[in-house]
Amino acid sequence: MNGKAKSNVSAGVRIKGFLGSKWGQRAVLLILSAIVMAIFEPKFFTGGNWSSILLAIALYGIMACGMLFVILIGCMDLSVGSMAACAGAYLAFNWVNGGYTPQAFLTGLLLGLIAGVIVGLLHGVLVAFLNLPAFVVTLATQYLIYGYVVWYTKGAFIYPTRLNTGGDIFYFIGNQRFLGLAMPVWIFIIVVIITAFILSKTTYGRRLYAVGGSNRAAELVGINTKRHTIIAFIICSLCSSLAGMVLVSMNMVSGCTTAQGYQGDVLMAMMVGGINLAGGEGDISGAVFGALFVGIINNMIILLGIPSDYKDTIQGVIIIAAVAINVYQSRKAAGIISPAKARRIAEKAAKEEAAKSSQ
Amino acid sequence: MNSKRIRILISFLLVVILALFFGFTTESFFSASNLSQLLRDAAYVGTIALGMCCVIISGNIDLSAGGMACFAGCICARLALAGMPAIVCILGAMAIGAIMGFINSLLVNRLHIAPFVATLAAGFVYSGLGLIFTFRENGRIVNKPVMNPGFTSIAGKVGIIYYCVIVWIILTLIIYFVQLRTRFGMHTYALGSHETSAKMSGVKAIRVKTINYVICGVMCGIAAAFTVAYNNTATASLGNAMEFQAIAACVVGGVVMSGGSGNAIGALLGSLFMAMLSNGMLKYGINVDWQKMFQGALIIVATAGDAQFARIMNARMRARNS
Numbered sequence: 001m002n003g004k005a006k007s008n009v010s011a012g013v014r015i016k017g018f019l020g021s022k023w024g025q026r027a028v029l030l031i032l033s034a035i036v037m038a039i040f041e042p043k044f045f046t047g048g049n050w051s052s053i054l055l056a057i058a059l060y061g062i063m064a065c066g067m068l069f070v071i072l073i074g075c076m077d078l079s080v081g082s083m084a085a086c087a088g089a090y091l092a093f094n095w096v097n098g099g100y101t102p103q104a105f106l107t108g109l110l111l112g113l114i115a116g117v118i119v120g121l122l123h124g125v126l127v128a129f130l131n132l133p134a135f136v137v138t139l140a141t142q143y144l145i146y147g148y149v150v151w152y153t154k155g156a157f158i159y160p161t162r163l164n165t166g167g168d169i170f171y172f173i174g175n176q177r178f179l180g181l182a183m184p185v186w187i188f189i190i191v192v193i194i195t196a197f198i199l200s201k202t203t204y205g206r207r208l209y210a211v212g213g214s215n216r217a218a219e220l221v222g223i224n225t226k227r228h229t230i231i232a233f234i235i236c237s238l239c240s241s242l243a244g245m246v247l248v249s250m251n252m253v254s255g256c257t258t259a260q261g262y263q264g265d266v267l268m269a270m271m272v273g274g275i276n277l278a279g280g281e282g283d284i285s286g287a288v289f290g291a292l293f294v295g296i297i298n299n300m301i302i303l304l305g306i307p308s309d310y311k312d313t314i315q316g317v318i319i320i321a322a323v324a325i326n327v328y329q330s331r332k333a334a335g336i337i338s339p340a341k342a343r344r345i346a347e348k349a350a351k352e353e354a355a356k357s358s359q
Numbered sequence: 360m361n362s363k364r365i366r367i368l369i370s371f372l373l374v375v376i377l378a379l380f381f382g383f384t385t386e387s388f389f390s391a392s393n394l395s396q397l398l399r400d401a402a403y404v405g406t407i408a409l410g411m412c413c414v415i416i417s418g419n420i421d422l423s424a425g426g427m428a429c430f431a432g433c434i435c436a437r438l439a440l441a442g443m444p445a446i447v448c449i450l451g452a453m454a455i456g457a458i459m460g461f462i463n464s465l466l467v468n469r470l471h472i473a474p475f476v477a478t479l480a481a482g483f484v485y486s487g488l489g490l491i492f493t494f495r496e497n498g499r500i501v502n503k504p505v506m507n508p509g510f511t512s513i514a515g516k517v518g519i520i521y522y523c524v525i526v527w528i529i530l531t532l533i534i535y536f537v538q539l540r541t542r543f544g545m546h547t548y549a550l551g552s553h554e555t556s557a558k559m560s561g562v563k564a565i566r567v568k569t570i571n572y573v574i575c576g577v578m579c580g581i582a583a584a585f586t587v588a589y590n591n592t593a594t595a596s597l598g599n600a601m602e603f604q605a606i607a608a609c610v611v612g613g614v615v616m617s618g619g620s621g622n623a624i625g626a627l628l629g630s631l632f633m634a635m636l637s638n639g640m641l642k643y644g645i646n647v648d649w650q651k652m653f654q655g656a657l658i659i660v661a662t663a664g665d666a667q668f669a670r671i672m673n674a675r676m677r678a679r680n681s
Contacts (some may be wrong), residue, residue, distance in 0.1 A: 076475070132662045134618055135475045137421075139603060147652030155648070247563035256648075264483055277473050285550070313487030319480035324470040331471065 058188035061291035066239025074279025075134035082145035084244025084259035087112030087270025120237030124230030129242030157255035209320035381639035405630030410578030418551035418618030426485030428598030432583035436593035454581035460576020551618030
């Protein structure tokens with residue numbers, strides 16, 4: 001009898017526990033958006049729509065994987081959009097001006113990746129060695145890189161033409177299909193696997209969590225926190241470069257407006273994925289789910305016919321709501337209560353005490 | 360001479376050197392019309408930087424300043440188009456700014472969101488709202504002139520000085536006084552220097568932060584109202600990247616990003632520096648994109664320089680004490 005009652009209780013508790021867990025909340029969010037779309041726009045569930053959603057998810061996802069490293073150490077990179085534009089411009093410019101040869105493609109690819117390494121190195125050195133706040137540094141480099149892209153492309157857009165011969169590598173990385181999935185999705189899957197491997201199986205990844213949890217403590221146990229910070233920034237910029245090149249190939253156009261405002265989307269992905277901004281908390285599943293959710297939301301905005309002007313507002317509200325929930329949960333888990341609530345509890349206790357003593 | 364005075368002196372010297380440099384190398388830098396234009400630009404950045412410096416000193420940051428200016432400006436233009444007198448338009452913009460500043464403070468104080476994320480996201484919301492409230496014809500955004508002589512007269516000038524410059528300087532002096540001579544100002548510095556110890560010594564942290572955010576919102580409203588009056592229209596690009604310029608101005612003026620140091624005069628000097636830089640670069644024929652690069656590099660150099668400056672000053676103090 002006892003056992004039966006126990007199992008009855010645990011079923012309810014289990015459901016409650018599932019809804020309280022991160023996977024439960026993610027499932028609820030997905031089901032809710034599916035219900036909304038089923039009511040208002042069944043076109044959402046068609047294969048054609050999902051292949052375009054997957055492309056968006058792949059782009060946000062590649063950037064989110066890089067951003068994950070930076071947020072895990074408690075920093076922030078606001079320059080991902082500009083970095084993507086820069087790498088995309090390198091690739092497209094060299095591809096077009098190099099005469100559509102494989103060498104030209106390789107030059108562009110290498111230049112884009114090298115630019116990513118240099119920018120990441122710059123961020124890392126400024127943050128790790130000069131102790132500047134990461135968001136100020138990356139806010140500044142966001143404009144710096146943007147200005148550079150405008151200068152490099154001379155403010156014009158580059159439209160690579162599609163070659164009808166076999167050797168169109170540029171078109172290939174953004175549009176080619178392989179086993180039913182587009183190339184960007186495959187690239188995204190590879191990036192996710194590498195990120196998951198680094199974060200969970202390598203010393204560097206495990207130490208990253210220690211650095212994010214407490215920089216000082218990590219330093220005291222002998223972790224080279226400066227090196228870890230710099231490498232995290234380099235990985236982030238590299239991922240943005242990659243995403244930028246894929247994006248340029250997907251759209252077959254490059255210019256200073258490429259990936260403009262993507263830092264907002266990526267930030268939203270991180271927040272919805274439950275990555276703690278304070279650092280040291282979050283995993284690859286959060287980044288992937290966040291990218292998935294952002295892709296779905298952006299698609300919903302288009303399908304529901306909401307004017308694109310509202311996109312910024314919706315994005316801002318979602319970010320705030322997601323962070324507020326994250327903060328609430330982590331404060332609750334840590335047992336932190338606000339001074340007002342503490343006062344209320346103390347008053348209540350005092351009243352009870354008074355009632356008891358008067359009896 | 361203490362480190363604060365030295366820092367202000369450095370900002371002042373930077374402004375003077377830049378002015379002399381542009382004055383000698385370009386023509387017409389010191390002409391009356393150019394100076395008047397330069398001061399007007401400085402007043403726009405400067406009024407926002409003034410609010411920003413209050414928030415930064417209290418140990419927070421406001422990345423939504425551009426969005427606030429955009430939304431407040433659009434509301435102000437709507438009021439002006441409805442034929443309201445100038446004072447109502449300005450007060451309306453200030454009120455909208457105050458409400459937005461209050462919302463920012465709620466996000467930071469009550470929901471405990473990290474200030475830069477909260478205000479970054481809130482900035483998306485405000486600039487999105489501004490976009491929704493811009494003038495449209497058949498769904499397309501148009502630059503509709505604000506036909507309201509009473510309102511547009513606030514963009515006028517006395518001699519070569521625009522009204523907004525006078526307002527800017529008066530506001531700077533008021534805020535400077537508040538920062539250095541009132542209890543609230545002292546509490547702001549205490550909170551920015553060390554939040555926990557300030558709270559333990561009885562500083563009402565939430566109230567002080569809230570007031571600083573509201574000041575920033577109101578300043579954005581004022582700056583937006585004058586800019587709408589001068590441009591005679593409101594567009595969605597009104598506050599574009601203004602928070603970036605305002606932060607740059609604060610940093611150049613010696614307002615340290617981690618809070619607790621700097622003052623309104625520094626923000627004023629920093630804004631002058633920023634306005635001169637873009638003005639002078641335009642005279643050199645350097646276009647806006649390069650200016651953005653310069654400003655980005657400037658923020659990095661200035662924050663890095665400030666960190667070095669603090670280190671040198673600390674070392675000096677330690678050497679003197681030992």
